[in-house]
Amino acid sequence: MNRAPLLQVIELSKSFGGVQAVHFVNFDLHEGELLGVIGPNGSGKTTLVNLITRFVKPSKGEVLYKGRPIQHLAPYEIVRLGIARTFQMVRPFYHLPAYKNMIIPLYSPRVKKLVGGKYGDRNAVALDLLEEVGFERDAFVAYKPAGALPQGYLKRLELAKAIALQPDLMILDELFSGLSLAEVAGMLPIIEKLRLQGKTIIMIEHRLKELFRIADRVLVMNYGEKIADGAPRDVMEQDSVKSAYLGSE
């Protein structure tokens, strides 16, 4: 691809004391691409996302979004530029109904700017968005307190909150974790629909089979370093990846 990348990560590093959580990671991401980030537990995948979204301050390196350095911006400013993320550990506002959990992203200045300065009826928009990610409107699930929802719905709620921000780049941190096969199968068409809408997506996943069905490219991390980057099948053939996942003799 000759187009300028949407996101460029250049020699991004983070160390916590003596632990090198992310070590000189480089990659480009083009518009419309779906990049899978995989690696064993503790390999630095979530830290990488935290560094891109600036929830953690990088020790070294640069992150360029649409050609503009963003590593010095505050997390909320990065969201306003069009990067939305979900969290691995879902922490909704438990006492609020599910649809009320959507009000805060819908209150975002980014949404206000995109819809022309008027928010409109946020409750109605929230219910529409939840229906889009699989909350059956007739079953009144959207009206239940978030604390009473099963994990599958909480993950959908997390995804809906990211979609509400109308981002250009979505970073989904272990969206499928804790879900049954049937629940993952229900989520995949939503991700595919987002791709058809032209969203660029980074997915951190442990569910490789499902990820490889939809990813264009996979980046493999181990001990904070990028050990492979390429098409899913090619990457899994590499010895370094095999040894990271299966261990070396």
Next chain:
Amino acid sequence: MKKRKERIDRGIKARSGDVFTLCSWREMLYLAAPRLLPVIVFLLLPPLLSVYWQKVMISLAVFALLAISWDLLAQSGMISLGQALFFGMGAYLSGIADHYFGLAPLVAIPLASILGGAICTLMLLPVLRLRGIYFSMVTLVIPLMLVRIIEATRIFGGTEGLTGMAPLPSKWVELYLVIIVLLCLLFGFRRMMASDYGLVLKGICDNDRSVTNAGINIYWFKAQALFMAGTVGAFSGACMTHVYLFAGMPVFALDYSILPIAAAVVGGPGSFAGATLGAAILVPLSELLRGIGGLRIVFYGIFLVVFIVALPEGIFHYIQRKYHQFERWVEVEK
């Protein structure tokens, strides 16, 4: 056979949330009564009281305002131990406006309120990033520091304070000014926190990471909450300057920090009505116990502990629950 308590919404509560409210006096009264009660009590009670108890009523309203201001901060994720900062700032600014610039109380009070809110916000702006006890400690220390600065530098009358303030036009003005502002803020803040804006403030308290992740600058919202709370606290201090006709170092006393918290906790935090109810119980109680001399604080303390242990949710939430729900014991099969 084991039993458990079951709570069920009253039928009238369900009906009042629907179209029935529009065509039934009973349902209308059910909704209006809890709202009308504080308005009627606060507006009609003062003329029936003696001059002494009228002063207690002013003090009650002032502490209720401080408790509301504390509750607003608490609901926005900022636990303040320094309501005395807001109170003292308002008291001194109003005193300065009167003493040095000769401004009339009805001009000095709003000016001191807004300026006091702004100054307190600016003072606490650098520590907005602190959470929990760290933020609380800073709010506790600042008023204590200000007292020492005034004492050491002898500014604004030093230890003597500023005296000879102009009083408000009449005792009814001073009484009803505080009461009307209290009622407006009680209902206004309740409405604000029920709006989407309020949801963002509560969201900052529950999970600030999630609010930041929506592209919202939580520090800007915290600063707004701080300004509102600071202005309310400063207003109460400014009013007291023109009631006591004095502004001195005692306005930064720990009482103005602790009693509002006690009122909010006893009444029930998170509703503003609880904070008001708490102040309405604690302030007159403190006056009633005055007769027993030195043991007053002991009885007061026992009363506080009993209330907090017996009704940890707060009196307001307990009454609210009883009003909307009935309880019954049901048998549970093993």
